[in-house]
Amino acid sequence: METTKSLEIIEAMMSESRKSLHRNSFYFLLWGILLVPAGIAEYLFRDMSFAWFVWPVVGVVGGIISMIYGNREAKRTGVQTSTDRITYFTWGAFLFGLAFSIVYAVSNNMMPHALILAFTAVATFISGGISKFQPFIWGGILIGIGAIICGFVLPGTYHPLVFSAAIFLGYVIPGLQLRKKEHE
């Protein structure tokens, strides 16, 4: 084998590995589809004592679907990159934050939205950084602003609506942009 051929092979394989990206837009759209209506439902049923119940339901449903999809996706691509691993750990940590926020807020008679949005902002911002996808970086910032509004500006009644708006703008829209990019 010629020496220049060796370099060509190495370069070609590096390029192949860069193509081995998982279709992560699914997770953003799935969680967006679950979380935006959950916020609106909580606002509409705010006078009913069971309104908070939408959150654990959404968490369990989203978690199960994400796991099934993740397994299928790993089989489809047959490869895992370091970006995938960092993404799994980031969103794994986010799930802990989500569960903690709900349990902590409910047991202390607090609204959980500011905390959930803060954790979502961090995970979305990191995802944007590691995947070098600018809309998620801006999405993370937008969701962070939503967390500040819930935490310090508006009364609790409006938190579910701010939550849904922040998730839609900072999560669903970048998710749709990523989906478009994945299908190009």
Added chain:
Amino acid sequence: MLHQELRLSIMSFLANVEWANFKKLIEVTQASKGNLSVQITKLQGAGYIKVRKSFQNNYPLTECRITPKGREALEKYVSDIKKLLNI
């Protein structure tokens, strides 16, 4: 060990991912199953890659990942080539 087209392809791909399965390696290297299997065994024998065999829905699943020794060997190989080519 690495101055062979298919072995170099496998190592270069694995150096850039966490792990890849047999099917993926066939797809990226365009090699035949038999040839790929032989080269994977050689790389495993040299301690350059780790191979994990399991079953998924009754189908055999082979996952390969590069070892620190393999990464070091690939880096040395690239550096030797660069020296040869004066890059």
